[in-house]
Amino acid sequence: MTSSTEEAKSELNAASQIIDGKAIAARIRQDIAQQVAALAEKKPGLAVILVGSRPDSQTYVNMKKKACESAGIVSFGFDFDETVTQEVLLETVQKLNQDDRVHGILVQLPLPSHLDQDTILKSVHPDKDVDGLHPTNVAALQMYSGHFLEAPFSIPCTPLGCCVLLEQSAVPLRGAHCVVLGRSQLVGWPMARLLLAQDATVTVVHSKTRNIEDMVRQADVVVAAVGRAQMVKGDWLKPGAVVIDVGINSVDTPGGKKPYKLVGDVDYDSAKAVASKITPVPGGVGPMTIAMLLRNTLASFQRMQKQT
Numbered sequence: 552m553t554s555s556t557e558e559a560k561s562e563l564n565a566a567s568q569i570i571d572g573k574a575i576a577a578r579i580r581q582d583i584a585q586q587v588a589a590l591a592e593k594k595p596g597l598a599v600i601l602v603g604s605r606p607d608s609q610t611y612v613n614m615k616k617k618a619c620e621s622a623g624i625v626s627f628g629f630d631f632d633e634t635v636t637q638e639v640l641l642e643t644v645q646k647l648n649q650d651d652r653v654h655g656i657l658v659q660l661p662l663p664s665h666l667d668q669d670t671i672l673k674s675v676h677p678d679k680d681v682d683g684l685h686p687t688n689v690a691a692l693q694m695y696s697g698h699f700l701e702a703p704f705s706i707p708c709t710p711l712g713c714c715v716l717l718e719q720s721a722v723p724l725r726g727a728h729c730v731v732l733g734r735s736q737l738v739g740w741p742m743a744r745l746l747l748a749q750d751a752t753v754t755v756v757h758s759k760t761r762n763i764e765d766m767v768r769q770a771d772v773v774v775a776a777v778g779r780a781q782m783v784k785g786d787w788l789k790p791g792a793v794v795i796d797v798g799i800n801s802v803d804t805p806g807g808k809k810p811y812k813l814v815g816d817v818d819y820d821s822a823k824a825v826a827s828k829i830t831p832v833p834g835g836v837g838p839m840t841i842a843m844l845l846r847n848t849l850a851s852f853q854r855m856q857k858q859t
Contacts, residue, residue, distance in 0.1 A: 570716055570828050573720050576839050576841065579839075586849060596852075608661075618844070619848075637667060641671065654851045655680075663697050705847045713797065725749065740755070767788065781800075785822045789825075794822055794829040796816055797816065800816070
């Protein structure tokens, strides 16, 4: 590595900005709470369906319920045993579709293997699909070219939160080369589409991509969403790149105070020395996902109120 590159890295490290997703999410949640408090008697309602007893899913659902409570959004919990039949779940969703107290329906993923996840997600009415996973909303996103917060439908919460983080951090996207690692329907693919709508040039890389490191080194903005702990190293990055780390992985810490720690898809320490802006894990994208769920629920409520 040349001395000039080392000097550039050193200067960037001194000026590196940590994107504080926790603080940004807190401001958004406060604004949502104020909007909900100003409403008349009727309040937004979110129904959350949880199947089984996965600790991570239970934790996420509890966080979502607490977030609703703090924002003044009414939450309805529907917890089912791991052996629940598909018919029972579909019947539950249909009842929630018809319940005018419910403005958002969230099915906590993943579901047990004996359930047809696609069929269950399709059964949620598009107007109440606050996860943005119904085919109608997926298609709407492919056709949409406006600002991500002005879409008349729900956009998946995590990529939506990433876009808000980039905007709040004054990251210019028009003409920028963005590399998205991962192609899932929940994060990678909608993230790529949202970036395209902001006039970025987007490359999507995945497990079958050759020379991933070389692809990443070309990026002005890197969004990592592959679910592989600390996969993206600092020497993969172009000096000055902006890094959004969506991953959250548990790794063992033998001899540490805790048996494990949470890390992202990016090797934070080495990446921080190169990136101009970077999200930490935890405290980066995660809080934004919850904030966007509340925001999508409120937006769904507002759209339904206009229809009545």
